[in-house]
Amino acid sequence: MSVMLSFQEVTKIYPGAEHFKAVDSLTFDLNEGEICTLVGPSGCGKTTAMKMINRLISMTSGKILVDGQNADRMDTIELRRSIGYVIQNIGLFPNMTIAENIAIVPRLKGWDAGKISEKVESLLEMVNLPAEEFMNRYPKELSGGQQQRIGVARGMAADPPIMLMDEPFGAIDPINREHLQNEFLRIQEKVRKTIVFVTHDIDEAIKMGDKICLLRNGKLVQFDNPEKLLTEPANDFVRDFVGGDRTLKRLNLLKVKNAMQTDPPLIRALESLQTAKGKLSELKTDHLIVVDENGRLLGTVDPAALGKTGDKVAEVVQATQAHIQASASLKDGLSEIFSHDLGFVIAVDDAQKVVGTLTEKDIKALLRK
Amino acid sequence: MPTTIISSLLKRFLPLAITVAVVVWLYHHYGALTYTIENTKEFMRFVAEHIFLVVVSLAASVIVGVSLGTIMTRKGFEKTGPAIMALVNIWQSVPSLGVIALAYGFLPLLGLSGIGVLPALIALFFHAVAPIVRNTYAGIEAVSADVIESATGMGMTERQILMRIELPNALPVIMGGVRTSSAIIVGTAPLAFLIGGGGLGFLIFTGIALMDMGILISGAVPVALIAMIFDNLFGKLEKIVVSKGIQAEEYQTA
Ligand SMILES: Nc1ncnc2c1ncn2[C@@H]1O[C@H](COP(=O)(O)OP(=O)(O)O)[C@@H](O)[C@H]1O
Ligand SMILES: [Mg+2]
Numbered sequence A: 001m002s003v004m005l006s007f008q009e010v011t012k013i014y015p016g017a018e019h020f021k022a023v024d025s026l027t028f029d030l031n032e033g034e035i036c037t038l039v040g041p042s043g044c045g046k047t048t049a050m051k052m053i054n055r056l057i058s059m060t061s062g063k064i065l066v067d068g069q070n071a072d073r074m075d076t077i078e079l080r081r082s083i084g085y086v087i088q089n090i091g092l093f094p095n096m097t098i099a100e101n102i103a104i105v106p107r108l109k110g111w112d113a114g115k116i117s118e119k120v121e122s123l124l125e126m127v128n129l130p131a132e133e134f135m136n137r138y139p140k141e142l143s144g145g146q147q148q149r150i151g152v153a154r155g156m157a158a159d160p161p162i163m164l165m166d167e168p169f170g171a172i173d174p175i176n177r178e179h180l181q182n183e184f185l186r187i188q189e190k191v192r193k194t195i196v197f198v199t200h201d202i203d204e205a206i207k208m209g210d211k212i213c214l215l216r217n218g219k220l221v222q223f224d225n226p227e228k229l230l231t232e233p234a235n236d237f238v239r240d241f242v243g244g245d246r247t248l249k250r251l252n253l254l255k256v257k258n259a260m261q262t263d264p265p266l267i268r269a270l271e272s273l274q275t276a277k278g279k280l281s282e283l284k285t286d287h288l289i290v291v292d293e294n295g296r297l298l299g300t301v302d303p304a305a306l307g308k309t310g311d312k313v314a315e316v317v318q319a320t321q322a323h324i325q326a327s328a329s330l331k332d333g334l335s336e337i338f339s340h341d342l343g344f345v346i347a348v349d350d351a352q353k354v355v356g357t358l359t360e361k362d363i364k365a366l367l368r369k
Numbered sequence B: 001m002p003t004t005i006i007s008s009l010l011k012r013f014l015p016l017a018i019t020v021a022v023v024v025w026l027y028h029h030y031g032a033l034t035y036t037i038e039n040t041k042e043f044m045r046f047v048a049e050h051i052f053l054v055v056v057s058l059a060a061s062v063i064v065g066v067s068l069g070t071i072m073t074r075k076g077f078e079k080t081g082p083a084i085m086a087l088v089n090i091w092q093s094v095p096s097l098g099v100i101a102l103a104y105g106f107l108p109l110l111g112l113s114g115i116g117v118l119p120a121l122i123a124l125f126f127h128a129v130a131p132i133v134r135n136t137y138a139g140i141e142a143v144s145a146d147v148i149e150s151a152t153g154m155g156m157t158e159r160q161i162l163m164r165i166e167l168p169n170a171l172p173v174i175m176g177g178v179r180t181s182s183a184i185i186v187g188t189a190p191l192a193f194l195i196g197g198g199g200l201g202f203l204i205f206t207g208i209a210l211m212d213m214g215i216l217i218s219g220a221v222p223v224a225l226i227a228m229i230f231d232n233l234f235g236k237l238e239k240i241v242v243s244k245g246i247q248a249e250e251y252q253t254a
Helices: A047-051 A074-080 A098-102 A104-107 A113-126 A144-156 A173-191 A203-206 A226-231 A234-243 A245-255 A273-283 A330-339 A360-368 B001-028 B030-036 B040-071 B080-092 B096-110 B119-142 B145-153 B156-193 B201-210 B213-241 B250-254
Strands: A002-012 A025-033 A035-038 A059-068 A083-087 A163-167 A194-199 A213-214 A217-226 A266-268 A287-289 A297-301 A324-326 A343-349 A354-357
Touching: A002 A047, A002 A194, A025 A047, A025 A194, A025 A217, A025 A354, A035 A047, A035 A083, A035 A144, A035 A203, A047 A059, A047 A163, A047 A194, A074 A083, A074 A113, A083 A144, A083 B145, A098 A104, A098 A113, A098 A144, A098 B080, A104 A113, A113 A144, A144 A163, A144 A173, A163 A203, A173 A203, A194 A203, A194 B201, A203 A213, A203 A226, A203 A245, A213 A226, A217 A226, A226 A234, A226 A297, A245 A330, A245 A360, A266 A273, A287 A354, A297 A343, A324 A330, A324 B040, A330 A343, A354 A360, B001 B213, B030 B040, B030 B213, B040 B119, B040 B156, B040 B201, B080 B119, B096 B119, B096 B156, B119 B156, B145 B156, B156 B201, B156 B213, B201 B213
Parallel strands: A035 A194, A035 A213, A083 A163, A163 A194, A266 A287, A324 A343
Antiparallel strands: A002 A025, A002 A059, A213 A217, A287 A297, A343 A354
């Protein structure tokens, strides 16, 4: 993976406030295609650090490399046009339609009209706002959540490799925020931009970041991936900032597939009851998971069910709700475990194929690692 | 609903009908019609002079006012801007007749004539420029900082931000200033006659001097009509040039 953005000893001292460094010798590298969340208490220098990248704020000393080039030596206007910019208060242009807002940077870059309108339509589709309905509306006719979707689409319009986002979902109500976060992560799966994402909310930082850059008084306290930040906080400040529920946060972050056993006790529905009984005692387990010819989940059988009269497993199978996607969070997995008597949940993939089982013990084992 | 149609027709045409009725009555009652018909050629010349005074001084006010108001919002003018604004506000409080008198008395000191069309134009211009300066300044200052920040961050040049963001978004406020200026100019233009600027003021002041209501009305009524027409035109212009995204609701549904 190549480094897309590099901070090297970057320091900012505001004129008129010489006694303190708003950003103090900040150094870190960000790989291409990763989201880095800049997080920390209010006033710790997040916005200042971010705005030095597109030179809305000039640095006092140090160097920022954008794709290997010194940002300070690049033409300011060109630099900014190659970096998407999304702010908390959105700042859509009220005099322009939604389509015109999104088209701003492509137009500045001189794209031809056909390419621009194609791009506008695909972006609107990407942020789940039907083009025919929204293209010709004005910002004031949209809700806050819709406006920020447009803000994000506008930031991506000219396909910038880098995006800067300053608390983009900070002014949105919690339910819509969660929605926008998920939507954005889904988009990022596809577009793989290098993103600097400012937030003061540690939960958002953990959720959105491939890397977390935790700042305090302008200084870097810890730069790590979310799992590392939660398991190995660099000091008491990080521990406090992350919160006492670190373990629960990890449950949010980790996936069922990280903790599950990948050798589930399977039995095909067409096998005989005799075979099933044999397998049950051989594996020393209480349940077998019944699957069809393609490995898809049908249900479970236990010794009581196998005691019934019948020929094939299919005749005695008991349907079950105790299953979950392997890509779901461990938190959801744990919740499923607690809501069924089985003592475990069955992990399935997108096609409902059984890929593993998850017990409380598995989760504990992973968390203890 | 037929009743709403009728009421909207009434709303639209009643003022017009009343205006027409009053004008007709004035013309008929004071014999202004006879005077106007008998002196058509002269009358038309006064109208032309009057409109010339209004249009030229208003155009100058718009050009200078918008430029000055804009410059005051630029970097490096953070301190001078408000100072100029204060000056402009004081200047605007000088009464119309005072401005005309000042032009008459002051221009000769600069080696210019105090009598004629030019001094009249200068006086009208100075009298009317303030609202445009003030509204342009206020309109641009009122454009949200977030809008400017995102425009800058996306790589628009200062000039692009001014032309595509600041001025278009300030336009409703600027247009308000232009309408005020136009009203001031139209109302003050008759005084131009006092310093030899011509226009419909001739008929009004002659009418007063001769105590002839016919002559007076044949000047005063067209002055009032010109004022109404100008205001109406600017109202229409505003709807055309101001983006729908920032027009007040009432304009959209009208
Ligand atoms: N224009 C400025 N002039 C002086 N000090 C500033 C300016 N902007 C920000 N600061 C100070 O710099 C520090 C960092 O600010 P900022 O980067 O906005 O923090 P954050 O985004 O993390 O809340 C704060 O102490 C703030 O008061
Ligand atoms: Mg901030």
